[in-house]
Amino acid sequence: MLTIYGVTRSRASRIIWLCHELGLPFQQVPVIQAYRLPDPDSPSAPLNTRSESFLKLSPAGAIPVIRDGELTLSESLACTLYLARKHGQPFGPANASEDAQMLQWGFYAVSSIEQDALTILYLHKQGQQQSGADQAAIANASERLIRPLTVLEGHLARRSYLVADRFTVADINMAEVLRYAQGHHALLDQFPSVTAWLNDCQARPGFRKMWNERLNEPE
Incomplete structure (x- = not known):
């Protein structure tokens, strides 16, 4: 097992x-x-x-x-x-082309999005006042995320999922990275296709089961 x-x-x-x-x-x-x-x-x-x-x-x-x-x-x-x-399918690649695209989106998530998204996660507390330094760090991270999120928005505006128009491991990997910045609505609201896709991913029973397990763990 x-x-x-x-x-x-x-x-x-x-x-x-x-x-x-x-x-x-x-x-x-x-x-x-x-x-x-x-x-x-x-x-x-x-x-x-x-x-x-x-x-x-x-x-x-x-x-x-x-x-x-x-x-x-x-x-x-x-x-x-x-x-x-x-x-294998439906979550894995059907061929070398799909495999390459799944690798591409995974690398893009961790190289272009994750670090700044984590900064937002650690510093942005909804409804709480941040220090001036924290506000500046959040603003800088958000500014750097505009470009990769614009790329993602353009891709998802034309299709439902990242690869092969079906939900795959590529969506899981990207959604879990974007989740870090999800609470910063002023940023994510600029990207309606990304937001709709992320909500769709997180509505899946597989995510809900994982998330409930996560919430039940000691903090």
Whole structure:
């Protein structure tokens, strides 16, 4: 059985969402991020990214990691793309062209969107006053996101999904990155096709199941 190492409040959410879409059973080992613990090196600390047993599995000390038979794999997008290819359509590629497009959108999400979207997630608190420095950082991150979101808007204005006009792993990978900036309505409201697509992705039962599991985890 597939094993996923990592709490759902991490990039493991991408893999878990895909597994729910695939109907793929898995075992989850809830490795928590060390930075979330007051003393991750304490003998009583829960299994975390600095635990000796986890570092043997992942020398980088980062989640998520999956084990599938003899394969141990890290990096969340590598994990989702591997599982999508292994289990095929409709979520995986039907041919080399679709495979390349799924890779393209995954790389675009992490190289052009994720860092600034994370800045917004960490600093933007809806209804709360930010410091001047935080406001400037949010404004700068939002400005940098205009260009990649404009590209995404143009693509989604002409089709329902990113690749092959069906919901695939490419949509999961991109949606989970964009989710970080989703609470900043002043930014996302400028891109109605992106917003409609993101809402459609998050209305899927696979996402809702993952999200409920995430909400039920300890913060």
